[in-house]
Each structure stands twice: as C-alpha cells, then as structure tokens.
Amino acid sequence: MSESAHIHDLAAFVSASPSSYHAAAEVARRLDEAGFTVQRETDPWEAGGARYVVRDGAVIAWRSPDAVAGPVGFRIVGAHTDSPGFKLKPEPSAYAYGWSQAGMEVYGGPLLNSWLDREFGLAGRVVTRDGEVRLVRTPAWLRIPQVAPHLDRSVNESLHLDRQVNLKPVFGTASLDLLQAVAGSLGLHRDEIDGHDLFAAVTEAPQVIGVTGEFLASARLDNLTSVHAGVVALADADAASQVQVLACFDHEEIGSGSRSGASGPFLESVLRRIASGLGWGSDEFERALANSFVVSADAGHAVHPNYPHLHDPDHRPTVNAGPLLKVNANQRYTSEGPSTARWLRICRAAGVPTQPFVSNNAVPCGSTIGPLTATRLGIESVDVGVPLLSMHSARELCGVEDPAWLAQALGAFYAEADA
Template structure:
C-alpha cells in the first residue's frame, strides 16, 4: 500500500483502539461508525426489513451486513469473523477493599494475560453497568488504577524469575485513605446515582495511547491488537463493500473468545446463526435455500498470530518463520485448531494477490501447544468453508502488543479485497 494510505489507516486504527477499552465499547464503536455511514441499527426484538445495510449489537458483540441490490434467497455470504475482547482483569462484585491505608480494587483474571506486563502502568476501568430500571450504560474512568511491583530491595532475586500470585499480587490500588467506592466512581462516569447500579461487567484496560516508533516509524505498539486489529480491518472492508456484489458482506465480531467463546455473544453461541437465519428469511430463503447459500459462502476468521521472536527463535517452527512486515498470516494446524485447509490456502492466496499484499504461513512448533480461534467453531456450527488468518504480533497477550504498520494495513487491504472480489 502507498505510504500515505498506510499512514491514514494506522492513524484511524489508533483512534479506534482508544475508543474501545472494552468489548462493549468496541461493539458500540463499530455500530457508531456504521450508523454514521448509513447502516441502520436493528433490535433483535423487532421485525427486520429485507435486504439493505444493517447492524445489530448483542452485549459485547456486533454483527453487521450489507446485502446488495438484487440479493435473493440463495445469495452466498462473505463473512469476516473476529473478536472484540482481550485478556485483562475483570472487576469482582464486591470491588472495593483497603489495606495499609490504600484503596484497592478486587479483580479476577480474564483470559490469559501476560501478568507481568500489567505492572506499573496507569490503568482504567471500562465496560458496562446495569441500573435498576433495566438500563445499560457504558462506563470508563480514565487513568485510575495501578498494580505496583515490589521494589527490588525487598526481593533481591526477582530478576532470576518473577512469580505472581493471581490473588495476592494483582489487586490494583486506586486511592490513598478515604472511604471511596469503585462502583460510585463508575456510576458517576455514567451520570447515574450509585444506589441504582445493580450489576456490572467492567474490565481493566491500559490507558497509554498507541504509538508508532522505530526506524521509519514502521513499528506500532498498542493494547488490544489481539483482536481489534481484525475487527477494524473487517469494519473498514464492510464500509467499502459494493452495492452490486454477488454476495452478502458480513462482519461478525464476537465477545468472549479469550474465554473459549461459550456464551450468547461468543462464537460458540447462536448469534451469527440467528442473524443469518433472519437475513435469509427476509430474502425469502427456506432451509434448502439457506443451505445452498452456505455451501457457496466463505468465512475469513481473522485473529492475531505470532511472529518469530528474535530473542526466542527456538520457540517457533524451524522452517516456517513469519516475520513482522512480511504480511498477514495464513494460520495452519494439522489438528484443526485453525480451520484453514488446502482450499482455504488457495482462496487466501487469491485474495492477497488481488489486494497486492504478501502473505506468510504460520504453523506452531510441535513441542508447543497451539492456540485456537473462532474459525473451527464457526465452521463446525455453520458448515461454511473457513480460513484462519491474522496479523503477526510480538508480545501477544501483553498489556501492550507490537506489530508492523505494513502488516496492519495489508490485512485491511486483504479484507477489502475479500468483500470486493474480482473472481
């Protein structure tokens, strides 16, 4: 991509990340941008119109689609799949405690974060609260918390190996003295009385802004690139989806992937199937037409993958060595932890060729267990051909991950080509 295009992509992506400190904020930001571009927001409790461009939010997940003019009951789908959540810490029900004159927040580990990366950083709380009238309110506090590391003078052996107890060592501090309540701070950020708050889904997020750095500004550091990098690429592609395509373009950004996806808004839940059934029904599809449409459809499951770490080269496959700046990954696994197969590899190669971007294969070292994505889950639930891809990262699951700007922009170009095919 031209440098100017990459610069614009990275600048806007950074703004998207900053607007998305939680899965709930990410889903809301996707919906906000789509509505500003003319997509109509739908409620699952209402009847839906046939065709058109629409978006629906379910908790921290969002699905949006653009049906072309002339779409019919057997029109196939092209679906970008991603997830909105990232490893972090979640606020416990009784969230405030005090010790040694300091106010602390009670948190529970969410997913699999690199725990040490969250130490000594200015953190915020972000998510949603529910009030006794049934209302849901997005909340974020801005810089408010910190998990201070023990000074080396009190642990002289710490540089030989840091061990963190998840219960004792990771409770953030947020005040000195006083009798404050975290829920009161959250309620105030939403402009509601604290006594009306009856529930919350609130997580911890790093507040440091994304930044370009390094030679020629080629490196990009940010929180939550796993997996907002894919959500953003799919969003931009959907915004540019043509009205005369021969498929229905879909972005499906699920929640709870970092926990295994088993929820009403996760990829193992019914959300995508619910939406596709209703889209098809609006176009006159019965069960047979729906299955015909699925048989001609594709899912690109996009989630971040690992670049070779120069300080730990032995942790990677000796022959397949994806690098930062080498292009998006095609993710492969013999045990179907990723859904890619030979047909998917050929399809992804054609997409990248159309986009004019490189691609590189990723496969795990046999001695190190492979992670998984929403790809196999979606393929299993729907039977749609699926290929797993994503940007290469260093420091995955850190509070602050590392990517190459060219890879981020190339993923966006590939997603645009996927939803605007030449073949």
C-alpha cells in the first residue's frame, strides 16, 4: 500500500471507529475480508489457521501453523482501541436555565479545553432488555459551550474547567431525554435499553492538511494509528514458522485493569488456548513464551515547536521522520538494549527510518501496554509508535508518512526469520 493510499485508509479506519467497540468491529470486518475466521470464546478452540476473537472493545487475532514439531514463539503486536474523552453517565439528562444538558464522566486524561465549542455525537454500545448488544453512533448532538470573555475577563489568562460544573454539554432547549433519543435512533423505546457504554465522539472527518499535505488531523490517532498499522501488517503477512498475533486492548487510557485490558487475562488466555490447540503442554507453553517478542505500538510525542523546552534537548523527534523508539529508564517503556537492537534490525529489513524518544528528566512520561504485558507474561518487549502533536486532544496531528512506515515495520516483524 502506498503512503497516500495508507493515510486515506487510516482516515477511513478512524471514521469507522468512533469508539473502542466500533474499532473492534472494524478490525473484525477487515480480518474477515482478509480470510480470518471468528473464534468464539465459548466454543472449542480450533488449531492452526487465521482466527480472531472479540471481547467487548478488544480484539486479538492470530495466524498459526497447522502443526509444529515443538513449541515456537509468539510474535505479538500490541495496541489499544480506546481514547481519552467523556463517557455518558447512567441517567444523563438534566434541564436547567432553559437548556437540556448531558451528564458525562471524564474518561482517562483528555485535553479538556480541546472539547470546548466542538460539536460531537455519542458512540458506543447499548444493551437491550433481552441481552442484545447494539452499536450506536449518533450525529453531532452535543456541544460544551465556552464562557465568553465579556463574562469572565480572566478566561484567556487562567482557564479553569471544573469537571463537574463546566463540562456539561448542551443538546437542546426543551426538557429532553437523551437516552430516549439514542433509543429512537435504533428504532427502540427508551425502556428497552437496560445498559449503555456511550462516549463523546468527534464528528469532524479526518483531514490531510498543510501547504504540501504533510499532516493528518484527526480524532483518535492515539492509538488507532497503531491498531490500523497492526491490522494492515497482519492481513498482508505470509504464514511464518512462529505464531503471529495482533492484540488490540481496551481501557489503556484508564490503566488497563479490566477483562479486556492489557492487565487482564485476555491475551494470556488466548495464547494458552492457541498452545493447547497445537498440542503443547504447560512446559512447552512456557518455552514458547521465552521465545516470544512483543512490539508494543502506541503513539508518542513529536517535538512541539511552541514548547521545545518540555522535550529532551538531544531527543526531539519530528513527524515524517519515522516511528519512535520509546525509551525510559524507569520502565514506563520496555525498550532495552536487546529489544532496541531487534527493533533496529526490523526497521532496516523494512527499509524504514526510526527515531529515539526519551522524556525530559523534569517532565514525567506516560506509559503503554508494553510494561503491563511484560509484567504479566514475562515476554521481551519494545515500545514504539507514531509521533504526534496534541496528544489526548479531541483532534490530534500526525505526519502522513509515519503511519505507513509503522505498518511496514510491523510487517517486517511478522515476516522476520526466527530470532
């Protein structure tokens, strides 16, 4: 896939994935087209072939040999499907001063001011009283209005947003029931919805921008750039002697402590069942883990031209200069000498550039699923990702070249000879 084709396919992927549940469904759809078969967790596990399993907003896919003489390693790409923002409260509708407003919880660590004066819809899932799960995506119904400077003269000097008081979006002037509107969009009655997981979803389409078209502006680049690159790489990969795995977790932005998060049992359960399907016992499974490797792919920071002092002076990565190799002495990222060397070999094999990222010592960095997976399974790992500006904003910015390079590197990882 060319750079131009890749960036437009990424834009289409993001547009189809306004929530983690939609992202998992879109990954599944693309895997179906690539010849993968869905594996239900409640069914007996099939050995060999190309399969995937969906758990809520997470999906794990794999391609394994039909039979092997002994335990081989798992070649794993890890990413996450969620993004920081806002989640609808159980009973969200309120009416005050002539406005209908929605009660929403802050999900993760969003850049709060980026959601002001921005039209957005709701996306996620509802569960009906008969247990059916329905995906939901509404038009731009909501907006969090900013206070005018005439009413608060300090707003441009010291903006403070109270998460309970100042971040309630408006969605009408009559006393409206927001869940009734959601139900109506699905052809349901309000009392048919027993549960819901609905998130704020930017409705503005991704856009290639810049005088020479160098940038992609979009919601959810953290971390759909990695999910999309992983799907492209796995779908295009040829069969290998090792088991190729793509693990797209949910809930990374809130700590990953869930049944579909990287700290939960999902990946380990899938790997054990793959091993069992291949006829491996407990010792053989542990030997396979010892011969495995994880590329933890999550977006990172490009140097910000307006805040260069916040970056390490000797490590200022830019967009369109290659995926990041993310390093942290305190193991917020898992890259160490051996895994760094392996990543560089992968990039050389793929013919793509890469650039190191390390935080300014005075600016603590975030973390990824890499340390969580390494802690749970003991698999050697490296942390990489596409460089961004405006990370955790409602609308982020990346270069148009880096996502394709990441996909090519992940493809080379899946294709490399046994390490």
